Structures are given as structure tokens and as C-alpha cells.
Amino acid sequence: MAYMSPKLNSKSPEVFHLETSDTSGYAVDWHAHDCHMLLLPRQGGLFLTTEGSQTSHVSRQSFSFVPADFAHATQAAPGREKHMTLYVDPSYVKHQGQKSGYRGFAKQVNRSGIWQGTEALESILRLHDQLQGCVSTEAFQRQLPHLNHLLFEECTRVIACQQAQPQPSEHLQQATLVREIQRYIRENLETELDIESIGHEFHLSRRHLTRIFKAVTDETLLDFTNRTRVETAARLVSCTSLSILEISLTVGLESPSYLARLFKRYLSLTPSELRKTR
Numbered sequence: 001m002a003y004m005s006p007k008l009n010s011k012s013p014e015v016f017h018l019e020t021s022d023t024s025g026y027a028v029d030w031h032a033h034d035c036h037m038l039l040l041p042r043q044g045g046l047f048l049t050t051e052g053s054q055t056s057h058v059s060r061q062s063f064s065f066v067p068a069d070f071a072h073a074t075q076a077a078p079g080r081e082k083h084m085t086l087y088v089d090p091s092y093v094k095h096q097g098q099k100s101g102y103r104g105f106a107k108q109v110n111r112s113g114i115w116q117g118t119e120a121l122e123s124i125l126r127l128h129d130q131l132q133g134c135v136s137t138e139a140f141q142r143q144l145p146h147l148n149h150l151l152f153e154e155c156t157r158v159i160a161c162q163q164a165q166p167q168p169s170e171h172l173q174q175a176t177l178v179r180e181i182q183r184y185i186r187e188n189l190e191t192e193l194d195i196e197s198i199g200h201e202f203h204l205s206r207r208h209l210t211r212i213f214k215a216v217t218d219e220t221l222l223d224f225t226n227r228t229r230v231e232t233a234a235r236l237v238s239c240t241s242l243s244i245l246e247i248s249l250t251v252g253l254e255s256p257s258y259l260a261r262l263f264k265r266y267l268s269l270t271p272s273e274l275r276k277t278r
Contacts, residue, residue: 007019007033007034007035007087008034008035008087008089014089014145015088015089015092016086016087016088016089016145016148016149016152017035017086017087017148018084018085018086018087018144018147018148018151019084019085019087020082020083020084020085021081021082021083021084021085022043022081022082023076023081023082024076024080024081025076025201026046026074026075026076026081026083027074027075027076027203028073028074028075029073030071030072030073031071031072031073032068032069032070032071032072033066033068033069033087034068034069034090035068035087035088035089035090036065036066036067036068036087036088036089036090036093036109037065037066037067037068037072037085037086037087037088038063038064038065038085038086038087038088038151038152038155039058039063039064039065039066039074039083039085040063040083040084040085040086040121040125040151041058041059041060041062041063041081041082041083042060042082042083042084042125043060043080043081043082043083044060044076044077044080044081044082044083045057045058045059045060045076045077045081046058046064046074046075046076046077046081046083047074047075047076047077047177048064048066048072048073048074048114049072049073049074050066050070050071050072050112051070051071051072053112054173055173055177056114056173057077057173057176058114061116061117062114062115062116062117063114063115063117063121063155063158064112064113064114064115065108065112065113065115065155065159066112067109067110067111067112068090070112072112075202075203077180084125084128086148086151086152086155088152090109093105093106093109094106097109101157102156102160103160104156104159104160104161105156105157105159105160108159108160113159115155115158115159115162116158116162117158118154118158120154121151121154121155121158124147124150124151124154125151127147127150128147128151131143131147171216174212174215174216175216177202177212178212178213178216178217180202181198181202181209181213181221182217182224182228184198184201184202185198185224185225185228186228186232189228189229189232189250189251189252190249190250190251190252191252192252193225193252195209195210195221195222198221209221226262226265226266227266229251229252229253229259229262230259230262230263230265230266230267231266232250232251233247233248233250233251233259233263233271234263234267234271234274236250236251237271237274237275238274238275244256244259244260244271244272247259247271256271259271260272
């Protein structure tokens with residue numbers, strides 16, 4: 001269920017409010033704000049779902065606009081993620097919409113979308129980071145309203161002048177999600193990688209996870225995980241002097257005998273037989 005999350009209020013003289021998230025596993029369920037929202041990824045990517053549309057991937061080279069009172073849910077792609085969110089007072093946008101430089105943007109404020117970033121936008125974001133890192137907190141806070149205004153000005157210019165990026169097909173979105181799942185598995189072989197834990201990581205039901213993975217890759221999630229473990233273990237057997245037990249533990253298997261059975265299934269030989277061919 002959507003809930004309102006006020007970021008600005010009539011008692012504040014500010015028309016902008018900027019927040020920065022720098023974490024792993026960022027996820028916010030369905031909610032809405034009583035102000036407009038500009039979502040600006042800085043590292044990694046975000047999956048954004050808005051009411052009436054499919055989930056879209058907002059990459060480092062793009063930004064998203066979500067209107068006030070528009071329900072949405074946000075989830076970070078696996079790995080380290082950083083993004084900035086600029087909240088904008090709707091009354092300010094309505095007032096500025098009467099001016100020639102804002103009319104194009106004012107016509108767009110009732111729909112969400114994703115736009116390609118620009119060199120100017122990237123320069124403003126870099127300036128924000130540089131000032132935050134080299135001046136005092138008090139000096140940075142004095143500069144922040146001007147930086148927020150620059151961010152807003154450039155984003156409104158882009159939205160007024162560019163067409164929103166076309167929404168990818170459902171299959172393309174699923175393929176992007178499956179690639180993220182595959183990358184997560186490759187980078188976390190030493191951990192528990194059952195369907196439930198992976199589904200929890202990506203906020204997917206067991207049924208939905210298994211269905212889209214099979215549809216995109218034509219193999220089950222278990223087969224991909226086991227095959228990836230065998231391929232990684234085979235490289236370690238061939239290129240290192242680690243024991244078979246150490247290699248088993250490295251790829252998330254406590255039993256060398258189970259690793260041997262997987263080797264037989266996928267490579268038609270055992271780890272010991274592979275080591276003898278070095």
C-alpha cells in the first residue's frame with residue numbers, strides 16, 4: 001500500500017530537498033511523496049517500478065522523474081549502490097511553469113519517465129561531490145541550495161527537450177534481471193545459494209524467480225548455480241595447489257564427494273582426474 005512521505009512542507013523556505021543513499025541492498029516498497037522526485041544514480045543501478053508501468057532499470061548514465069503523489073517502488077541492483085534523490089516542491093514547479101524556460105517541463109510533470117543524462121548534469125554532480133569533500137560542513141550547506149537549483153535546472157531542460165527513453169519490453173527487462181542474478185551467483189558462490197535466499201535478495205517469489213530464469217536461459221536456476229560452481233572449481237583445480245576440500249568450500253560445497261558428483265555430471269571426470277591432466 002502506498003503511503004505519503006513528506007519531504008518538504010509549507011513551513012520550510014526551501015523548495016528542494018536532496019538526499020544521498022550509499023549502501024548495499026537498498027529497497028523501498030510501494031510509497032508516494034507529496035513532492036516531485038528526481039532519481040539520480042551515481043554508482044550501480046536501480047530498478048524502479050511506478051504505478052501503471054513495468055519495472056525499469058535506471059543506470060548510471062540516466063535519471064528518472066516521478067511526479068508528486070505517484071506510487072512507486074525502488075530496489076538497488078546487487079552490489080554497492082549510490083544514488084541521489086532531489087525532491088521538488090510542486091507549487092514551485094507550478095509557479096515556474098508560467099515562465100518560458102519551464103513550460104516544456106511543466107507539461108511533463110504528470111507522468112514519470114527515464115531520460116538520458118548529459119555532460120552538464122554529470123559536471124554538476126561532480127561539483128557536488130568535490131565541494132562536499134573539500135569545504136567545511138557549514139560552507140557546503142550554504143552552497144547546497146545553489147547546487148540543488150542547478151540540478152533541477154539541468155534536469156528540467158533535458159526533460160523539456162528530450163523524449164523519454166522508451167520502456168524496454170518485458171522480455172528485455174527479464175533478461176536484464178536474470179543477468180543481475182547470474183552475476184550475483186558468480187560473486188557469491190561461497191554462500192548459501194538456494195532459490196529462497198536468491199529470491200529474498202531480489203524480492204522475487206520462488207515461482208516467479210524460477211519461471212523467468214528458465215524462460216531467459218533455458219536452464220534451471222539450480223543447474224546454472226551448480227554448473228558455475230563446477231566451472232569455478234575446475235579453474236581452481238587446474239591453476240592452484242588448493243586441496244579438493246578447500247576448493248569445495250570455496251565454491252560453497254561442504255562435501256568434496258558431492259563436488260566430484262557434479263564434476264562427473266557436467267565435465268564427465270572427477271576433480272582428481274582433472275588435476276592429473278595438468
